[in-house]
Amino acid sequence: xxxxxxxxxxxxxxxxxxxxxxxxxxxxxxxxxxxxxxxxxxxxxxxxxxxxxxxxxxxxxxxxxxxxxxxxxxxxxxxxxxxxxxxxxxxxxxxxxxxxxxxxxxxxxxxxxxxxxxxxxxxxxxxxxxxxxxxxxxxxxxxxxxxxxxxxxxxxxxxxxxxxxxxxxxxxxxxxxxxxxxxxxxxxxxxxxxxxxxxxxxxxxxxxxxxxxxxxxxxxxxxxxxxxxx
Numbered sequence: 364x365x366x367x368x369x370x371x372x373x374x375x376x377x378x379x380x381x382x383x384x385x386x387x388x389x390x391x392x393x394x395x396x397x398x399x400x401x402x403x404x405x406x407x408x409x410x411x412x413x414x415x416x417x418x419x420x421x422x423x424x425x426x427x428x429x430x431x432x433x434x435x436x437x438x439x440x441x442x443x444x445x446x447x448x449x450x451x452x453x454x455x456x457x458x459x460x461x462x463x464x465x466x467x468x469x470x471x472x473x474x475x476x477x478x479x480x481x482x483x484x485x486x487x488x489x490x491x492x493x494x495x496x497x498x499x500x501x502x503x504x505x506x507x508x509x510x511x512x513x514x515x516x517x518x519x520x521x522x523x524x525x526x527x528x529x530x531x532x533x534x535x536x537x538x539x540x541x542x543x544x545x546x547x548x549x550x551x552x553x554x555x556x557x558x559x560x561x562x563x564x565x566x567x568x569x570x571x572x573x574x575x576x577x578x579x580x581x582x583x584x585x586x587x588x589x590x591x592x593x
Contacts, residue, residue: 365384365390365392366382366392366393367392367393367394368393368394368395368420369395370395370396373395373398373400373404374400374404376404377391377392377408377410377422378392380408380409380410380424380571380574383423383425383426388425388426389423389424389425389426390422390423391410391422391423392410392421392422393419393420393421393422394419395420395422396420397481397482397484397485398485399485399488399489399492402485402489402494402513403494403513405422406513406515406520406581407577407581408424408574408577409424409428409552409570409573409574409577410423410424411423411424411520411522412482413477414477414479415476415477424570425554425555425570426570427567427568427569427570428554428567428568428569428573429552429553429560429561429566430550430551430552430553430565430568431540431551431553431563431565431566432549432550432551432564433519433539433540433541433543433544433548433549433550434540434544435564436536436537436563436564437562437563437564438537438563439562441530442530442533442534445530446534446537450502451500451501451507451508451531451534452500452501453499453500453501453534453538454499454501455496455498455499455542455590456496456497456590457497457499458499459487459490459495459496459511460483460487461499461506461509462497462498462499462506462509462510462511462525463478463483463486463487463497463511463523464483465506465525466478466510466511466522466524467479467482467483468525478523486511486522494513494514495512495513495514496511496512496513496514496519497509497510498510498511498535498536498538498539499535500531500532502528506527507526507527507528507531508524508527508528508531508534508535509524509531509532510522510524510525510532510535510536511523511524512552514585514590515581516580516581517547517549517580517581517584517585518549518550518551518552518576518580518581519539519543519548519551519552520551520552521552521553521554524536533563537563545586546588546590547585547589548585548589549576549580550576550580551565553565
């Protein structure tokens with residue numbers, strides 16, 4: 364039976380990762396809350412929430428895990444040309460709510476979204492507390508792409524990205540990686556495999572290896588200038 368988390372105890376430990384289900388891959392617990400303490404504890408353990416409207420909160424730690432080292436980003440010639448044209452410009456943490464709302468919009472071929480109102484409120488709380496961050500991609504004054512995620516130590520946990528023009532999210536991701544390298548970040552959690560992220564250099568590692576890296580990197584501090592981008 365799937366463990367149920369206590370809604371009245373956000374400090375309650377998560378189940379051991381080796382108890383996660385094989386099918387569906389990585390489902391480890393249900394219930395609890397989306398309060399900041401619970402969410403930060405989850406990320407430190409290599410666990411994230413993902414659930415749809417009408418479902419209880421579901422917690423996941425898939426095996427294998429897709430990760431990317433910021434200094435090993437693959438940038439294609441086409442993407443380099445687009446970036447060098449400076450048609451788009453990027454900012455950090457200037458429109459977090461707009462980015463997460465754009466990420467929550469229904470995609471082609473999807474019936475709904477997992478970025479529900481409770482999830483939006485939860486990550487806006489993390490943004491207010493300085494844990495969640497966004498990258499915005501602009502064409503003049505129009506938001507045409509972006510991404511958001513959670514930062515702990517020297518790890519950035521990517522959550523979602525969107526594009527309203529071709530390659531806009533890739534421009535934003537490239538910009539993010541450049542900043543993360545400058546700030547001393549060692550790892551980006553990409554959660555599960557997508558062709559989009561694999562084309563940028565993301566690769567799969569075992570859940571055990573991922574957890575070991577979190578134990579090391581979440582306790583290390585990035586540069587003092589991190590997220591103070593102007």
